[in-house]
Amino acid sequence: MSERLNGIIRALESGRGISFTSFMQAEIENAVAFAQAPNDGVVFELEHNTWDIRALRVAMQFLLLRERIVKMGSVANPMTPLVRIPASGSEMNQWFAKQALDLGAYGIVWPRISTAEEAYNAVAACRYPRLPSAPLYEPKGLRGDAPMPAARYWGLSQQAYYKKADVWPLVPDGEILVVLMIEDTTAIHNLETILKQVPGIGVLLIGEGDLTQELGCPRDYENPELLRLMAHVREVGKAFNVPVGHPHVTKDNAARVIEEGYRFLMTYPQRDFSALKAGMQLTGRA
Numbered sequence: 001m002s003e004r005l006n007g008i009i010r011a012l013e014s015g016r017g018i019s020f021t022s023f024m025q026a027e028i029e030n031a032v033a034f035a036q037a038p039n040d041g042v043v044f045e046l047e048h049n050t051w052d053i054r055a056l057r058v059a060m061q062f063l064l065l066r067e068r069i070v071k072m073g074s075v076a077n078p079m080t081p082l083v084r085i086p087a088s089g090s091e092m093n094q095w096f097a098k099q100a101l102d103l104g105a106y107g108i109v110w111p112r113i114s115t116a117e118e119a120y121n122a123v124a125a126c127r128y129p130r131l132p133s134a135p136l137y138e139p140k141g142l143r144g145d146a147p148m149p150a151a152r153y154w155g156l157s158q159q160a161y162y163k164k165a166d167v168w169p170l171v172p173d174g175e176i177l178v179v180l181m182i183e184d185t186t187a188i189h190n191l192e193t194i195l196k197q198v199p200g201i202g203v204l205l206i207g208e209g210d211l212t213q214e215l216g217c218p219r220d221y222e223n224p225e226l227l228r229l230m231a232h233v234r235e236v237g238k239a240f241n242v243p244v245g246h247p248h249v250t251k252d253n254a255a256r257v258i259e260e261g262y263r264f265l266m267t268y269p270q271r272d273f274s275a276l277k278a279g280m281q282l283t284g285r286a
Helices: 007-013 028-034 053-062 066-072 095-103 116-124 148-154 158-164 185-197 208-215 224-239 254-260 274-282
Strands: 019-021 041-045 080-084 107-110 176-182 203-206 244-249 264-267
Touching: 007 019, 007 080, 019 041, 028 053, 041 053, 053 095, 080 176, 095 107, 095 148, 107 116, 116 176, 116 185, 148 158, 176 185, 185 208, 185 224, 203 224, 203 264, 208 224, 208 244, 224 244, 244 254, 254 264
Parallel strands: 019 264, 041 080, 080 107, 107 176, 176 203, 203 244, 244 264
Antiparallel strands: none
């Protein structure tokens, strides 16, 4: 296998097969902070924020930290950027993914994928077209050809980028990660069909928030029915060897989450006010 550029995939392929990421907004200050973090990657959160492609482009540039890249001995940024796009799976969108990938994102997080048809569209949108006679033709690629910014961001020539810009694990050397968010009971009911019919899915990320809304227990992450459904997703993911992600990993549940078999762990980005708190206590202001 050639040099692995996608740090999230690298983590999923090595050791205990667990990767660490966080959601973050596409802002310079956040990018500068996360460039120094030990995460394998970050997910720029653009589903519930304004789709600002210019802000995303700038934030991705500030995510680059030359010192870390040199120490890695690789052209790849050790902080791998993914992008969560705004469109739900039922919208059958492609252009959000195209624009993010063309900037150099290493993968797309697709909200609310509920059917095999929606999953197929998600994977297809992340692949370039090829002839039906080509190996690994399905899912049929739909991505348009405009690789210059992405190739530059990855540190590759255009031709080298083409060879790596395909979906993992369908293509073992592929560097693009397709993450499907499982956020409703329809998706859970269809999950085995999705994984049987659609190759190229890299991660299943459970959307606990939306699931609890449907179950009538908003943000009750200990609800027994929610936990039962999440366990089912883990079991199906394990059966098909597809990593399952947990979106709300904290210091209190991290041990349990790892023990239960989640492999794509998302921690919450939180600023540290401990020094301020200590100072205010020492000065009698707390």
